[in-house]
Amino acid sequence: MSKPLNITVCGAGAWGTAMALHCERQGMSTTLVARRPEQATQMSRERENTDYLPGHAFGSGLKVSSDLDEALGDADVIFLGAPSYALRDWCARIAQLESGILKSDALLVSLAKGLEVSSGKTPCGIIKEELPASIVGCLSGPTFAGEVAQGKPTAMTLAFGDDCGIQVQALQNAISGPNLRVYASSDLQGVELGGCMKNVYAIAAGCCQGLGLGDNALASLLTRAVAEMVRVGLDLGASLETFYGLSGFGDLVATCHGEWSRNRTFGEEIAKGSSAAEIISNQKTAVEGYRTAKAFHLACSSRSIEAPILEQVYQICYESKPPMQALNDLMTRDLKKE
Numbered sequence: 001m002s003k004p005l006n007i008t009v010c011g012a013g014a015w016g017t018a019m020a021l022h023c024e025r026q027g028m029s030t031t032l033v034a035r036r037p038e039q040a041t042q043m044s045r046e047r048e049n050t051d052y053l054p055g056h057a058f059g060s061g062l063k064v065s066s067d068l069d070e071a072l073g074d075a076d077v078i079f080l081g082a083p084s085y086a087l088r089d090w091c092a093r094i095a096q097l098e099s100g101i102l103k104s105d106a107l108l109v110s111l112a113k114g115l116e117v118s119s120g121k122t123p124c125g126i127i128k129e130e131l132p133a134s135i136v137g138c139l140s141g142p143t144f145a146g147e148v149a150q151g152k153p154t155a156m157t158l159a160f161g162d163d164c165g166i167q168v169q170a171l172q173n174a175i176s177g178p179n180l181r182v183y184a185s186s187d188l189q190g191v192e193l194g195g196c197m198k199n200v201y202a203i204a205a206g207c208c209q210g211l212g213l214g215d216n217a218l219a220s221l222l223t224r225a226v227a228e229m230v231r232v233g234l235d236l237g238a239s240l241e242t243f244y245g246l247s248g249f250g251d252l253v254a255t256c257h258g259e260w261s262r263n264r265t266f267g268e269e270i271a272k273g274s275s276a277a278e279i280i281s282n283q284k285t286a287v288e289g290y291r292t293a294k295a296f297h298l299a300c301s302s303r304s305i306e307a308p309i310l311e312q313v314y315q316i317c318y319e320s321k322p323p324m325q326a327l328n329d330l331m332t333r334d335l336k337k338e
């Protein structure tokens with residue numbers, strides 16, 4: 001039998017913590033790295049992440065650290081669990097470590113679902129720019145941290161570009177288990193874009209809910225969101241079928257239904273009269289769809305991609321457009337073929 005993988009998870013928000021819990025339960029040597037030493041100390045003492053994922057005790061084998069040097073040297077796989085807007089900082093910290101500290105075949109796996117506004121880059125685009133020698137991929141799908149931490153079942157997509165080699169297969173096997181079924185993909189761009197776009201559509205779904213528009217409206221929104229995801233994604237170099245998979249349609253459905261999503265809740269609060277900028281300025285947890293809406297607005301405008309839903313969410317978030325007005329503008333566009 002092959003040796004268990006050594007896993008390091010950088011970023012102790014809800015999702016990084018849930019992935020660390022999962023990896024430890026899968027029997028892997030796992031270290032969770034917090035950005036702030038005081039958070040690492042608190043988690044070591046309490047054996048729980050009370051700030052971001054309360055109520056889920058750490059398994060006895062889960063190590064906690066804030067020392068990147070120590071945590072990365074032995075890692076076969078490094079999950080980057082920070083939000084997209086904090087990813088460049090994490091990568092820069094890793095790049096500053098003594099050269100050669102990372103194993104040459106270590107896999108860097110992004111868990112983030114947002115585009116960088118200044119560059120329009122996906123999380124893996126950022127990682128590749130900051131750490132050009134590394135092997136970079138992402139893991140994405142319908143995975144609310146709280147449910148994964150509870151051990152509820154789900155499925156995900158593990159995507160690496162052209163180097164879907166033996167280490168990637170080893171990772172797919174190592175993290176798959178009775179509660180998580182992991183599929184492999186070589187469409188890294190598509191898997192990342194699906195995860196990023198669904199967060200913007202979740203804001204629209206929250207607006208739908210907040211305005212009390214009903215189930216028909218939500219179903220229509222999600223269906224047209226998939227059509228838009230495909231149109232935007234193809235223009236940005238992704239493959240069609242990826243958007244019908246777990247990181248596209250799957251995560252769209254998860255995020256736009258139920259009570260878990262921060263993006264959906266954000267949309268609901270706007271529809272009830274709060275200002276987007278104000279909510280964000282008081283928000284401790286990640287609402288990736290807010291910045292990502294702006295990044296897609298810039299990308300679609302510069303490439304003349306027609307993306308009416310993304311555009312309306314942008315105007316709601318950045319131009320104080322009332323959600324009811326956005327709905328009206330969507331409904332009264334020129335009619336066309338499905």
Ligand SMILES: NC(=O)C1=CN([C@@H]2O[C@H](COP(=O)(O)OP(=O)(O)OC[C@H]3O[C@@H](n4cnc5c(N)ncnc54)[C@H](O)[C@@H]3O)[C@@H](O)[C@H]2O)C=CC1
Binds near residue numbers: 081083112114
């Ligand atoms: N929470 C979830 O259920 C899931 C989240 N994701 C994605 O994972 C990524 C991380 O999200 P969560 O773990 O939910 O985050 P979170 O909302 O639980 O925590 C935010 C994290 O970001 C850090 N942070 C905040 N501002 C920062 C800054 N300026 N610089 C550096 N770090 C900063 C905080 O210390 C904290 O670790 C996001 O891209 C999210 O879309 C993906 C799947 C599931």
Ligand SMILES: O=C(CO)COP(=O)(O)O
Binds near residue numbers: 144251255287288
């Ligand atoms: O990506 C997620 C579930 O797959 C989490 O969504 P939110 O960030 O909207 O909570």
